[in-house]
Each structure stands twice: as structure tokens, then as C-alpha cells.
Amino acid sequence: MRFTRLTLENWRNFKHVELELTRRVFIVGPNASGKSNLLDVFRFLRDVAKPEGGGFQGAVRERGGVSQIRCLHARQHPSVATEVEVELGGSTWGYRLEFAQDNQRQPIVVRERVQRDGAVLLARPDEEDAEDRSRLSQTHLEQVTVNKRFRELADFFAEVRYLHVVPQLIRDPRRVLPVSRDPFGGDFLQQLATTPKKTLEARLRKINRALQVALPQLKELKLEKDNRGIPHLRGLYEHWRPKAGWQSEEHLSDGTLRLIGLLWAFLDGDHPLLLEEPELSLHSGVVRHIPAMMSRAGRKAGRQIILSTHSRDLLLDKGIGPQEVVLLIPSQEATRAELAASDREIRALLEGGVPIADAVLPRTAPEQAAQLALFGT
Secondary structure (H helix, E strand, O other): OEEEEEEEEEEOOEEEEEEEOOOEEEEEOOOOOOHHHHHHHHHHHHHHHOOOOOOHHHHHHHOOOHHHHEOOOOOOOOOEEEEEEEEEOOEEEEEEEEEEEOOOOOEEEEEEEEEEOOEEEEEEOOHHHHHOHHHHHOOOOOOOOOOHHHHHHHHHHHOOEEEOOOHHHHHOHHHHOOOOOOOOOOOHHHHHHOOOHHHHHHHHHHHHHHHHHHOOOEEEEEEEEOOOOOEEEEEEEOOOOHHHHEEEOOOOOHHHHHHHHHHHHHHOOOOOEEEEOOOOOOOHHHHOOHHHHHHHHHHHHOOOEEEEOOOHHHHOOOOOOHHHEEEEEEEOOEEEEEEHHHOHHHHHHHHOOOOHHHHHHHHHOOOOHHHHHHOOO
């Protein structure tokens, strides 16, 4: 189950994008070039398809409205379009959603199309839409009464997972508030607590083995509830007093909590996983192994993982191919997105033995970055 192709028109930083997507995707680019916005395309489709608390109107409203989503460089064609191809259930699916806003600045569907193995299952607007224009305030993707023929695709979108753990939220005592699938980790421990016991214990054993490589002094990891029923993550560290080595999430480092969240995400499900700068707070010796962990998780669960990164250490993995790296290049006419494999200069450097990190990352550095050293003078 994975996205195989992405096409965008007038989406945020991008006037036009066409990309082939592999099972691992590494998005690199300068600050403010649109890495988060490119990841957000997949989150947007998830939000439209979510059965609870989702829908087209909510997904657009959460992003500030059509005018905030539409590329500032859009001129002749003011609508926004997202189009994806998906390998799912032995079939090739296609979904296109094109939208704009009406005179009251309300989002409206301009075009919606679903295909399966080349056969068109849905093409809107249709005759009913023409008779009742208010129907265009919703997609058919989000409506269980009409999406039966392509509900498999809707369910796939709804299960896309985005994770960017913020350790402070895990430690926050207010995390007992009702939150579901918080991408920033506000309900991370609650997610662990609601996992079936055998699955939880098996995953924690795997995570613990991995953590002992990065943190040799950590001997055990477990989840316990306090007398109020609130779950807490506890780690046992080496200590000369046996019972003194236990620490809760309140005392675990940012890097430890982020690594636990990352490892859990790799084990949690088989739908596409979106990661934003997973290298944050982690030692370079750990970061270098993230691509290999992604690869193993992908092979075992068939999972696609798409991430953004600035990290040279992460991109030093020799197994990363140029077809897996999406390079974002800002210009006065929006940001261009292309595969590193399609860039002649990058291909020449790789053929000459230059690591992909050193072939790609210099293209993302600000030209005048050295001037920052003069700050304050």
C-alpha cells in the first residue's frame, strides 16, 4: 500500500509538481522551501477522508482557507489540485481533487475523479451536482453513502500517519485531555496504553533492544498506570541502588523520547508514515541508522515512509538512491520539486563517487549563509 505518483497544481509553495514516489522518500531543501507543505498534501487527503472529525470543509478550514493554500504565483488557473496514484489491493488507483472558493469564500469542489486500473469510477461534477450546486461543498471521498465503490481508497487515505514528537507534550500533565492520534505526541502514552497487551509488550521489547544500542545504560522499558489511571513510561537505568534507577517520562531526555516515538511509529501499522525532521535531538550516530530502520520497517510491513530532513548524517546512508530523494529548489516563480535522479549535475557527482549527502545538500544551503557570522557586529 503506497503512493506511487504525486501531481500538484497551485499547492502552497508549488505551482506545479510531478513526482514518482518510491517506498522511501527523503525530501530535502532550504528553509521555507516547502518541505512541510509537501508532506501536508498527504495529511490533507487524510483529513478529507477521515470518518470522524474530517471532511473537505474542515481540512481546508484547518489550513486557513483556499486563499492560504493556493500558491501566491497562481495566475491563469486559480484552483488548487492534488492528484495521486496509489498501489492498493493489487490495483492501481488514481484520485484527483481540484477545488476553489465561491463568492462567499467557501471551498467548493471544482473536479473530483476516481480511477481503478484505468476505469473511471467517479467523475464530478455530474448531473446531480449541476442540479444542486451545494453538493460541491463536499467530496464523495468523505461520504460513506456514496463511496462504496472506492471506500478502500478512502480508508487508505484516512490511515496515513504523521508523526513529529514534541517531548514536552509527552511530559505535560495535561495530556490526559481527550486527544486522538495527536501527531505531536500529546496522547502518545495513551496510544501505548490502549494497545493490546501482547502487542504492546512485544513492541516494547523490540524498542528496548534498540534503545540499549543507543543508550547502553538503559536496561528495561515498561508502561505503568498510576493510581489515577494515567499511563507513564518508565525506564530502568543502571544504578548502584537497584530501585533508584527507574525514571518516568518526566526525566527521560528529549532525544530518548523522540527515539522511542520514532521506533514505535516504525512498528505501528503498515500505512504510509510521514516524518518531519526525525533527526532532531538525536545523536549523529543514531541518525545515520534511520534509513536502514526505515528500510527494514518497509520490507516487513510493506510500509511507505516519507520524511523531510536537513541532516547530512541521515543522508550518508549508502543505500539511499537518487530516485528516493526529492530536491526542493525555490525561485522567484515558486518552488520546483524534482528527483535527484533527474538532475544531471547530481548524477555526475554520484557517478564520480560523491556521497548523495554531499551531492544534494550543498544545493540547499543559502548562498550568503556565511554572512550570518557577522551578526551583531
